[in-house]
Amino acid sequence: MSRYAHPAGPRHAEVLPEENPPTPPRDLMGLDPRVWPATARRDDTDGELTVGGAGVRRLAAEYGTPLFVLDEDDFRRRARSYREAFSDAEADVYYAGKALLTKAVVRWVHEEGLKLDVSSGGELNVALAGGMPPERICMHGNNKSEAELARAVEAGVGRIIVDSFDEIERLERIAAERGSTPSALVRVTTGVEAHTHEFVATAHDDQKFGLALSTGAAAEAVRRVLACEHIELVGLHSHIGSQIFDTAGFEVAARRVTEFLTRVHRDTGVELSELDLGGGLGIAYVSDDTPLDPGTIAKSLLSIVQRECDAHGLAVPRIAVEPGRALSGPAGITVYEVGTVKDVEGIRTYVSVDGGMSDNIRTALYGAEYTCTMASRTSGAEPVLSRLVGKHCESGDIIVHDLHLPADVRPGDLVAVAATGAYCFSMASNYNHLPRPALVAVRDGVPRTLVRRETEEDLLRLDVG
Ligand SMILES: Cc1ncc(COP(=O)(O)O)c(C=O)c1O
Numbered sequence: 001m002s003r004y005a006h007p008a009g010p011r012h013a014e015v016l017p018e019e020n021p022p023t024p025p026r027d028l029m030g031l032d033p034r035v036w037p038a039t040a041r042r043d044d045t046d047g048e049l050t051v052g053g054a055g056v057r058r059l060a061a062e063y064g065t066p067l068f069v070l071d072e073d074d075f076r077r078r079a080r081s082y083r084e085a086f087s088d089a090e091a092d093v094y095y096a097g098k099a100l101l102t103k104a105v106v107r108w109v110h111e112e113g114l115k116l117d118v119s120s121g122g123e124l125n126v127a128l129a130g131g132m133p134p135e136r137i138c139m140h141g142n143n144k145s146e147a148e149l150a151r152a153v154e155a156g157v158g159r160i161i162v163d164s165f166d167e168i169e170r171l172e173r174i175a176a177e178r179g180s181t182p183s184a185l186v187r188v189t190t191g192v193e194a195h196t197h198e199f200v201a202t203a204h205d206d207q208k209f210g211l212a213l214s215t216g217a218a219a220e221a222v223r224r225v226l227a228c229e230h231i232e233l234v235g236l237h238s239h240i241g242s243q244i245f246d247t248a249g250f251e252v253a254a255r256r257v258t259e260f261l262t263r264v265h266r267d268t269g270v271e272l273s274e275l276d277l278g279g280g281l282g283i284a285y286v287s288d289d290t291p292l293d294p295g296t297i298a299k300s301l302l303s304i305v306q307r308e309c310d311a312h313g314l315a316v317p318r319i320a321v322e323p324g325r326a327l328s329g330p331a332g333i334t335v336y337e338v339g340t341v342k343d344v345e346g347i348r349t350y351v352s353v354d355g356g357m358s359d360n361i362r363t364a365l366y367g368a369e370y371t372c373t374m375a376s377r378t379s380g381a382e383p384v385l386s387r388l389v390g391k392h393c394e395s396g397d398i399i400v401h402d403l404h405l406p407a408d409v410r411p412g413d414l415v416a417v418a419a420t421g422a423y424c425f426s427m428a429s430n431y432n433h434l435p436r437p438a439l440v441a442v443r444d445g446v447p448r449t450l451v452r453r454e455t456e457e458d459l460l461r462l463d464v465g
Pocket residue numbers: 096099117140202239241242243278279280281322323324325326422
């Protein structure tokens with residue numbers, strides 16, 4: 001299962017799990033629809049993987065490898081399903097752009113009726129360049145700079161999520177200087193221990209995000225923002241973490257934050273009208289993963305908030321959610337070319353591809369799990385327990401720890417890794433001076449470059465010494 005199976009960090013002298021070897025999939029060439037993009041198919045004649053009607057061999061020939069391929073229909077369908085799940089209520093769905101953001105993605109999000117969450121000046125820049133109306137943008141960040149806040153205020157972003165006492169002062173001054181009154185939410189931490197990897201859990205008290213309910217910091221932040229002349233406090237924000245599979249954490253957080261809303265009303269007389277419950281909904285990286293569907297999460301969150309508000313005689317606030325991974329993650333795959341196949345006798349087979357931790361850091365960082373398949377052809381060869389690794393100078397440069405590939409996998413084959421649409425392109429690096437891959441969208445058999453491949457010249461251009 002991909003719930004961050006082991007903590008990040010070195011795994012010393014690991015050998016094949018002989019006592020409990022992973023079982024090969026029943027169909028080595030199968031494409032589990034829970035893991036692969038909605039339009040992923042195998043060609044009837046030679047088993048080539050196609051996405052959005054485009055074959056990976058053609059994509060690789062035209063755009064090179066590694067290549068990020070995004071199924072536009074899949075992304076749009078997921079966006080629509082979130083919007084529809086929350087459509088019965090006064091609710092907003094913000095796509096969390098940190099997962100994957102390009103101008104085209106911004107346009108899709110807008111066209112599907114969603115709003116957009118950005119968490120830096122750079123993301124705000126893409127959001128505006130992609131045509132998202134500023135009032136439909138909310139801005140996050142635990143350390144927004146003067147320049148970022150000024151830009152957000154000048155652009156007229158819809159909501160600023162304030163995250164510290166320093167920021168409250170900074171925002172008040174910046175807004176006053178510009179004669180504006182931005183709308184803000186206070187980000188609170190609810191103390192919920194989300195069932196996910198420590199690095200992506202964000203609601204426990206001992207971390208950098210938000211202001212704790214338990215210590216009184218959240219209450220103090222609310223008082224300070226209410227005292228600001230140039231900030232309009234409209235609500236509260238809570239985000240418990242990422243890649244979460246059960247409703248329990250969301251439910252506890254929703255309850256605590258709604259209770260706090262009622263306390264704010266009691267203590268200050270102010271009835272805050274918005275509650276943003278963040279993102280964090282998990283996706284299936286491997287077949288064992290069981291993501292929540294948007295309908296279930298919408299029903300559960302809305303009923304808790306309704307119940308708490310009814311119990312305290314408060315009007316139900318407008319709800320917001322911020323899914324990122326759940327929209328872009330399953331829509332994307334990465335296509336690599338195999339360069340070497342090395343059988344380390346008695347241990348395992350290492351299949352090296354032409355990318356690695358520079359285009360997917362998640363395995364090294366969180367111990368994330370992925371599904372990978374032979375993509376350029378079919379094969380009837382027996383399954384061999386393998387490890388998919390990159391080309392970086394790092395033995396932790398692993399993309400998939402344990403997977404089965406056909407025994408005849410060879411240099412020149414294309415393999416594809418599923419569910420890489422979130423936090424792979426957006427977290428990519430130039431380690432070892434590898435140019436970052438292109439991102440191509442496919443729809444109705446037509447590929448379209450969203451972001452072109454970097455070149456070595458691009459990298460050298462920045463090197464002005
Ligand atoms: C405040 C906030 N909102 C939304 C998200 C999106 O999370 P996910 O991609 O897991 O839905 C994150 C990232 O964890 C976040 O920090």
